[in-house]
Amino acid sequence: MTFSNQTTQAIRKLHTLIEVVDQIVIGKKEVTRLTLNAMLASGHVLFEDIPGVGKTLLIKTISKCLEADFSRIQFTPDLIPSDIIGFSVPNLHDEQFEFRKGPIFNQIVLADEINRTSPRTQAAMLEAMSEKQVTLDGKTHQLPDPFFVLATQNPIDYEGTYPLPEAQLDRFLFQLSLGYPSPEQEVRMLESPEQLTAIEKLDPILSLSDFNSLKATVNTIHVNKQLLEYIVSLADASRHHPAVKLGISPRGVQNCLAAARSQALLNERDYVIPQDILSIVKPLFRHRLLFENKLDREDIDLFIEQLISQIAIPTKSRRTE
Known part of the structure; x- marks a missing residue:
């Protein structure tokens, strides 16, 4: 398309x-x-x-x-x-x-x-x-x-x-x-x-x-299944982290998909690539995460970076399905 x-x-x-x-x-x-x-x-x-x-x-x-x-x-x-x-x-x-x-x-x-x-x-x-x-x-x-x-x-x-x-x-x-x-x-x-x-x-x-x-x-906007699984993996990792009291909700997962599609559109692409997701994860996650101990914004963003580093980034993104 x-x-x-x-x-x-x-x-x-x-x-x-x-x-x-x-x-x-x-x-x-x-x-x-x-x-x-x-x-x-x-x-x-x-x-x-x-x-x-x-x-x-x-x-x-x-x-x-x-x-x-x-x-x-x-x-x-x-x-x-x-x-x-x-x-x-x-x-x-x-x-x-x-x-x-x-x-x-x-x-x-x-x-x-x-x-x-x-x-x-x-x-x-x-x-x-x-x-x-x-x-x-x-x-x-x-x-x-x-x-x-x-x-x-x-x-x-x-x-x-x-x-x-x-x-x-x-x-x-x-x-x-x-x-x-x-x-x-x-x-x-x-x-x-x-x-x-x-x-x-x-x-x-x-x-x-x-x-x-x-x-x-x-x-x-097309999203490869590997990228769908990647979005879910990021959210799921937040839910099972010992420092997190409240992880990313299913609504947050749906919003992540919508925002990644919007990012692809702004980049004049009709399909999502991993960078579209990575570029919106911090502003999408930071207010949804509730921690056992109070963290400031810089610490929350650092936590999100560490969360991202633990999940393998997909290599496929174009229309391969």
Whole structure:
């Protein structure tokens, strides 16, 4: 199978989008690429970073480039579910209740500082993320298609933060971090101070219909059986490691396959190779692993590297079946 001209052009527009985002969120091409990877795989993304490194700017810029309906929800300790999903109000004409949609009813939702709110409100987010629907007064309301949650959280040891439950963490396809810019990147930022103005001037680069077509194409990307077994072996090794309390879930395995296919698509290939898997394992595994002893991010990434080194990498990847 080879891609159609339309698909190839859409993929190249994605690469243009990455370059455009880099002009505003300087030096974060790989984070932008992984964010788009997750969205192509119909997944949500959790950005964990200290304040002020550009998480919100990145998400807003991607939304503008895709011409997607966008909303930002600022999570606080007093936020309640109706602040997110909406509420019912009486209709004076027919004495019935009318549903007023909340900010969750958008295609891209920036959940800012998501770990600052209560478990009750997190439960409402969990339903939205997992089922792409919300429930109010016993009635179910479908969310837009596509629907992505791009959430930010401060490190858990910061004041006023609550740990996200494992079930909710598992709904995020990737956990990413922008980190501090390099000195050279920071100089570029100082030379280009009008970043917010630049966002307003952006023209959409890829239509949502084209983006949805690429999402459908992701599901057609070929994966050799050896690579399927490799993905399962990586997850299985995490479940039986003595240092791990909670390993990679079956949902995590399915997400790994989807993300590897997205990576192949971004590389303009209609089949997955081992490097596609290896390039997404860390952001896909790091927030799903629960250890007997608390580890920082660097130690978790080192653990994942050691896990990878213990599993033989397949040698076949092309269409040999």
